[in-house]
Amino acid sequence: MTILWDATAGGGEAYHFALGGDALHLTSGPRVSRALEDDPSHALVIIGPDIDLDSACNLAEEERVARPELGVILLRHRLDVTVLAQALRSGVREVVAADDQNAIAEAVRRSNALTAQLVGHGAAGGGTRDGKVITVFSAKGGVGKTTVSTNLATYLASTGARTVLVDLDLMFGDVAISLQLQPPGSVRDLVAMSGHLDAQGVQSVVTRHEPSGLDVIAAPPDPADAERVPSHVIVELLRVARANYDYVLVDTPPSFTEHVLAAFDLSDLTVLVATLDIPAVKNLRIAINTLDTLGASREARTIVLNRADAKVGLRPDDVEAALKAPISANIPNTLAVPASVNRGVAIILDEPRSPVAMALRELADTEIRRRFGEDLQNGAKRSTFGLLRSKR
Ligand SMILES: Nc1ncnc2c1ncn2[C@@H]1O[C@H](COP(=O)(O)OP(=O)(O)OP(=O)(O)O)[C@@H](O)[C@H]1O
Ligand SMILES: [Mg+2]
Incomplete structure (x- = not known):
């Protein structure tokens, strides 16, 4: 009425x-x-x-x-x-x-x-899929959020799942540059479409990462544009994206911006990234408390330890004890990671047999694909989404 x-x-x-x-x-x-x-x-x-x-x-x-x-x-x-x-x-x-x-x-x-x-359309802008939103977050900078999100996203896309990676680090986002992409547009361009964003609008700002088939929505090139993107635009974007993709990965800045909170709210899974240092663990504790306060379900989050084998005095067990939560993946520390970023490739696809790629793949298979009902035996062909998987 x-x-x-x-x-x-x-x-x-x-x-x-x-x-x-x-x-x-x-x-x-x-x-x-x-x-x-x-x-x-x-x-x-x-x-x-x-x-x-x-x-x-x-x-x-x-x-x-x-x-x-x-x-x-x-x-x-x-x-x-x-x-x-x-x-x-x-x-x-x-x-x-x-x-x-x-x-x-x-x-x-x-x-x-x-x-x-x-x-x-459930505010879906014409889409009918029931995609999953996965936000990769840490309240501390430089722990590996972008590394984890770009690798997970490219791998998921390479299995044939329709996947988009949204760079919500609106001021200093480096997803596009780490995948050597030259985006035609960015999240900023969606502001003008606010209120009537649809799949076509989203398509007008995505860039395709050809080696994997991943779609990327880049952060604005000018950091000053970050504050021109209201959080309701992000809500609308994520709703339209999840109705048009199987997986919507979200990379984040190291702080609880209103955009990040909006993403948390719509996320089916939050991947929290920690490293073996006290400030990172302390910040992760704060992030967990914040998610609890927001009422996010504990089952809908998973903790990943990056650079897990660094010899720095703190061990993975210490981190689990401090967080009172299990770690679902240990990603090794290796110079091959920054080297792959400098080459503009995703290590998970470029060096699939490296220990770091295997750890990331295991994380994607167990914590994402299996969690959301993909049948990994036949995963490349068919999933619970009921859609035929074919690499586009
Ligand atoms: N497992 C790893 N082994 C070695 N180096 C790594 C590993 N993971 C990430 N790095 C390096 O650490 C640096 C920071 O990683 P990344 O950019 O992914 O972190 P971030 O959390 O996204 O940072 P920011 O908060 O600035 O966005 C990069 O130079 C990256 O190559
Ligand atoms: Mg980053």
Whole structure:
């Protein structure tokens, strides 16, 4: 149902024609928020011309993260550029003159059509897959997140699974450069498609890593663009991506940015990377506590120890004891890793028999492919996704 938020008692009648039927008429913002909480099936909120702009924008901003499929239309006595800019920035779909019944009716029709599309596809932008989102994270820099995420992603892609790797290290992302890619676009370009992102929109910014068949969505080339990417764009991207890929890998910066929190929220698995040093273990403990606080399930995370055989006084057992959690993979320390990055290749494909490639493959097979139901005996041909696997 449509909610009309209007300060005047007779508002419902004034817009009855334009709304094309019944609307729930509420006179205060908190009541609107409560009504939306109580009944998530509301598709549209129309905000009357006497509701002040800031309150209207606040509602739009809150709801577009909580439920991007909800439409918000703002009515104003006068339309000017400042109002338009502020409203659209906050996620209002359209701003319409309050006395133009036809324009309101048209805006309602467009908004409901968009909502139906988003709901019908589970905000999937046209896709039908049930892909898995896997976020690779560590709260400490330089521990091997990018190494792990690029290698896991290229390997999964090479098995024939449709795989995309999203670089959420928006300021200093180096996925593209470590795979020697020259991306035509980046996450930044998705901002303009916000609210109507679909598979085609995502395709317009991906770069194909030819040796594996992996699709990559690069971080913006200019670090200043990081703050121009609101987290709801990441939510929309990950939703569309998981409906169009089997695996969506996410590389992250070493901090809990709002983008990272959005990714955690949508992740089916979080791969936490540690190394054999006290600060890394301490930061991992903090990351685990944060995930607990966010209510993330413990089964949906796995801990990987990178450079696990480095002779530095701390042993893998010490790390497990400190974290009170098991380590699922030990990845050896070898100069072959930085050497592969410098050559722009993924070691898992380039030197498949090296101990580091074997450890990463074991991690991908056990913690990802088997966990998500792939039959590894016949894995290259068929998976639980019910899709024929063929390398594109
Ligand atoms: N197993 C390994 N053996 C040797 N060197 C490694 C290993 N894993 C990663 N490295 C090297 O450590 C450095 C940091 O790795 P990487 O870039 O993957 O870390 P990161 O966690 O993504 O860093 P940042 O936080 O800066 O994004 C790189 O030079 C990489 O080649
Ligand atoms: Mg990195």
